[in-house]
Every structure is written in C-alpha cells, then in structure tokens.
Amino acid sequence: MNSCAGTCLRYTVTIQDTNETFEVNETQTILDGMAALGRKGIPSGCHGGGCGICKIKVLDGEYQSLPMSRKHITPEDEADKIVLACRIRPCSAIVLQVIGVMKKSVLRRGYTLGAPVEIQHS
Amino acid sequence: MAVLRIGHINIRVMDMETALHHYENVVGLKRIHEDSDGNVYFKGWDEWDKYSVILTEADSPGMNHIAYKVRNDADLDYYKDRIREYGITVEEVPPGTLYAVGRALKFNLPSGHEMYLYAEKEFVGTDVGSTNPEPWPDGLKGAGAHWLDHALLMCELDPEKGVNKVAESTQFMIDVLEFYLVEQVTVGPDGDIQAASWLSTSNTPHDIAFVGGPVMGFHHCAFFLDSWDDVLKAADVMAKNNVKMDVTPQRHGITRGYTIYFFDPSGNRNKTFAGLGYLAQPDRPVTTWTEDQLGSGIFYHTGELNEAFTTVYT
Numbered sequence: 135m136n137s138c139a140g141t142c143l144r145y146t147v148t149i150q151d152t153n154e155t156f157e158v159n160e161t162q163t164i165l166d167g168m169a170a171l172g173r174k175g176i177p178s179g180c181h182g183g184g185c186g187i188c189k190i191k192v193l194d195g196e197y198q199s200l201p202m203s204r205k206h207i208t209p210e211d212e213a214d215k216i217v218l219a220c221r222i223r224p225c226s227a228i229v230l231q232v233i234g235v236m237k238k239s240v241l242r243r244g245y246t247l248g249a250p251v252e253i254q255h256s
Numbered sequence: 257m258a259v260l261r262i263g264h265i266n267i268r269v270m271d272m273e274t275a276l277h278h279y280e281n282v283v284g285l286k287r288i289h290e291d292s293d294g295n296v297y298f299k300g301w302d303e304w305d306k307y308s309v310i311l312t313e314a315d316s317p318g319m320n321h322i323a324y325k326v327r328n329d330a331d332l333d334y335y336k337d338r339i340r341e342y343g344i345t346v347e348e349v350p351p352g353t354l355y356a357v358g359r360a361l362k363f364n365l366p367s368g369h370e371m372y373l374y375a376e377k378e379f380v381g382t383d384v385g386s387t388n389p390e391p392w393p394d395g396l397k398g399a400g401a402h403w404l405d406h407a408l409l410m411c412e413l414d415p416e417k418g419v420n421k422v423a424e425s426t427q428f429m430i431d432v433l434e435f436y437l438v439e440q441v442t443v444g445p446d447g448d449i450q451a452a453s454w455l456s457t458s459n460t461p462h463d464i465a466f467v468g469g470p471v472m473g474f475h476h477c478a479f480f481l482d483s484w485d486d487v488l489k490a491a492d493v494m495a496k497n498n499v500k501m502d503v504t505p506q507r508h509g510i511t512r513g514y515t516i517y518f519f520d521p522s523g524n525r526n527k528t529f530a531g532l533g534y535l536a537q538p539d540r541p542v543t544t545w546t547e548d549q550l551g552s553g554i555f556y557h558t559g560e561l562n563e564a565f566t567t568v569y570t
Contacts, residue, residue, distance in 0.1 A: 178564070179523070179564055179567070179568035180500065180502075180519040180523030180524075180525065180568055180570070181500035181519060181523070182317070182500065182519045182520060182521050182522050182523030182524070183270060183317075183522060183523055184270075184316075184317040184318075184519070184522050184523015184524060184570040185523050185567075185568040185569060185570060187564075187567060187568055200271075201270035201271050201315075201522075202270070203270070203315070203316040203317055203522075203523065203570070204315040204316045205316040205318075205570075206316075220523075245413045245414055245415055245451070245468055245469070245470065246468075246469055246470060246566040246567055247441070247443075247451055247452065247467060247468060247469070247550065247561070247565070247566040248547075248550055248551075248561050248566060
C-alpha cells in the first residue's frame with residue numbers, strides 16, 4: 135500500500151465548480167486522493183492517464199505531472215494547465231475546475247451502451 | 257481451415273518502467289524479449305508459443321494490433337482470399353515482420369482495428385513442459401496469469417447515423433474468419449440493434465468481443481486464471497500494488513466469467529477471466545441480453561452497469 139504514515143505534506147484541493155475541498159498527500163494524485171476519501175466531483179476513470187475522463191483546468195497552485203495520453207491532453211493543453219486529475223500530484227494548495235464531463239459530451243457524441251436509442255423502447 | 261485462438265496483443269503504454277512492473281509482478285507474465293525498438297514481449301506460464309503480449313512505448317495508450325493463430329500455413333492463403341473477396345484490403349507480410357512469427361496477413365476489421373493472422377510462432381513450451389508435467393510451476397509472480405484469453409474492442413456505434421461497426425465487425429468475423437456468435441446485446445425500440453457481441457473460434461465463450469461506443473478503441477484484454485480463489489488472490493495482489501480496480505471480483509452474466517476489471521499504469525483496462533462457465537459450440541443457441549437487463553449481463557451481482565464500463569477506455 136502507498137502510504138507515507140503521516141510524514142508527508144498534505145495540500146488542500148478545491149473544486150471551484152462545487153466548492154468541494156479535500157486534502158491530498160504530496161505522493162498521491164489528485165484523483166486518487168479524492169477517491170480515497172470517498173469524495174466526488176471529478177469523474178473517475180482509469181486513473182492511469184489513458185481515458186481522459188478526469189480532465190481538469192488548474193486555476194491556481196503548483197503540481198508535478200506524470201505522462202498522460204496525447205489523445206486527450208495536447209502540449210498546448212498542458213501549457214494552459216489543462217491536465218488529467220489522475221496524473222498530477224500537488225506541490226501546493228490547488229484550485230481547479232472540472233472540464234472532463236463537459237468535454238466528453240462535446241467530443242464523444244454517439245451511442246454508449248445503456249443510453250436510450252431514439253425515443254423509448256418497449 | 258481454422259483460426260485456433262488469440263495469439264498476441266500489442267498494447268501501447270506511456271511509461272515502460274511502470275508497465276513492466278505491472279505486467280510482470282501484478283499480472284504475473286514472464287518477460288522474454290526486448291527488441292531493438294524497445295518493444296517488450298511477455299508470455300504466460302501456461303502458453304507454449306513464445307509470447308502473447310507486446311508492450312510498445314507511445315504518447316497515448318491503446319491497442320496497436322491484435323493477432324490470431326491459424327492452424328496451418330495453407331490457411332493463410334485461404335483466409336487471404338476470403339478477406340479480399342469480402343472487400344477488405346489484406347497485405348501479406350514476410351516472416352519476421354512480427355518477432356518470431358512466420359508470414360502473416362495484416363488487415364483492418366470493419367471497426368478499424370488492426371488484425372494479423374499467422375500460422376507459426378516460435379515454440380518454447382509451457383513452463384511445466386509436456387512430459388509428466390506438474391500442475392503449475394514454482395516462482396510465479398503476482399496473479400500468475402495462465403494465458404492471454406481474449407480482448408474486447410470498442411467499435412463505433414451511432415444508430416441515428418446508421419453506423420454500427422459492432423454488427424459489421426461481427427459479421428466479418430463470422431462470414432470470413434469463421435468465428436461463431438455466442439452471446440450478444442440487442443438494443444433499440446425494436447430490439448434489433450446489435451450493440452455488443454461475443455464470438456468464439458474455439459470452445460470458450462469468447463475469443464473476441466465487440467461493444468459499441470462513440471469512438472473506436474481498446475476496452476480490455478483478459479488473462480486466464482483457474483479458479484475463483486485465484487481471482488480473489490489476484491485482487492489482493494492488485495491492492496498491494498495500488499492498481500486501480502474498475503470492478504472488484506464479480507461475475508459476469510455474459511459468459512458467466514469470474515472477473516476483475518483493472519487498469520495498467522497507462523490506463524489500459526485489463527481483466528482476469530476465470531470460470532469457463534460453459535462449453536461454447538457453433539450449434540449452441542446464441543444467448544441474447546436485452547437492454548433492460550444489460551446491468552445483470554455485465555455485472556451479475558449488482559445488476560448495475562457502471563458508467564465507466566462504456567465510457568472509460570483507451
């Protein structure tokens with residue numbers, strides 16, 4: 135298990151959209167830290183930088199990045215602090231805005247299993 | 257003429273070092289080769305051909321190609337003609353194009369996924385050999401996966417535009433590669449849209465599966481474990497290694513498999529598959545899951561489809 139037994143630094147993460155706040159260890163990614171506390175707000179997917187569902191914009195704060203899929207985050211995005219929440223570890227308090235769900239519905243039009251087709255089914 | 261089974265899969269990872277740890281120490285495959293381009297090859301202990309997983313470092317995860325083994329070299333000529341006659345471009349690549357593999361056919365499924373067929377791959381034997389073998393070898397790591405079992409590919413499906421790459425790819429596998437349909441999900445007002453399919457070329461419930469989604473992609477590849485106990489232990493191994501599990505040990509209604517969905521460090525979904533729930537046969541009636549029972553089909557115990565199943569993939 136990944137634990138720093140109370141010796142590591144913890145930073146407050148604020149989701150601006152909902153004003154939700156939680157604390158994340160410096161050794162954790164923001165998404166892992168949120169999930170570990172049972173908190174919500176950022177869509178949770180693969181936790182490996184692959185699926186793109188947890189896309190956020192960091193409005194304030196410093197962080198370290200791990201590799202993330204170029205299908206979802208371009209170098210320009212990264213320069214604009216648009217990143218995947220599962221791929222950044224905080225180095226200070228963080229304020230962020232969630233853009234994952236919104237982007238997903240814009241970019242990923244079409245059917246997903248379980249979604250209604252046309253009107254109603256009998 | 258026959259396609260025997262899944263031969264290997266080539267997966268893209270963003271960081272080779274963490275991927276090596278995952279596939280070697282968590283999934284429990286054996287690292288057998290690294291080529292001059294940095295691709296790393298793995299084998300399950302119960303497999304007898306040289307490898308079944310190729311990892312390629314790239315800036316986005318997903319699947320590069322999937323390969324199936326045919327029985328005889330002549331089958332390649334047979335399938336080459338059938339693929340071409342179906343109207344799909346097929347290229348024959350010389351021996352060695354794929355490491356330790358003979359000549360191969362390269363083509364794309366109607367869904368766009370790249371597929372190879374080959375007849376020969378270097379034989380190395382299982383880790384327990386073929387003469388008076390022990391039931392399992394010593395020194396297994398992690399989940400100790402036996403073999404690469406199958407893969408699920410996401411195919412573009414947009415009923416309003418009349419696009420259904422699930423149905424097209426399913427038909428191709430049946431008409432051209434002689435797989436047979438084992439299970440399916442049908443949706444829509446008239447229940448006539450094939451939104452997912454599970455196909456076999458052997459006697460296991462699936463050797464490949466297709467599920468509809470907004471864009472094509474790689475949903476998961478599955479590694480075979482022997483029993484429910486092995487699945488539980490695999491989940492322990494994952495927890496110890498901070499592996500993100502999408503779904504903890506559970507039964508699929510579809511295929512009756514015992515499963516864990518989990519992610520490699522680049523976000524590619526992996527799965528353990530245990531419990532060969534029934535003998536699949538070409539004349540076995542096709543199992544159909546309707547839209548209103550989809551949750552039970554995918555996750556039998558909860559009966560609830562988690563959103564990630566259809567929206568999270570590479």
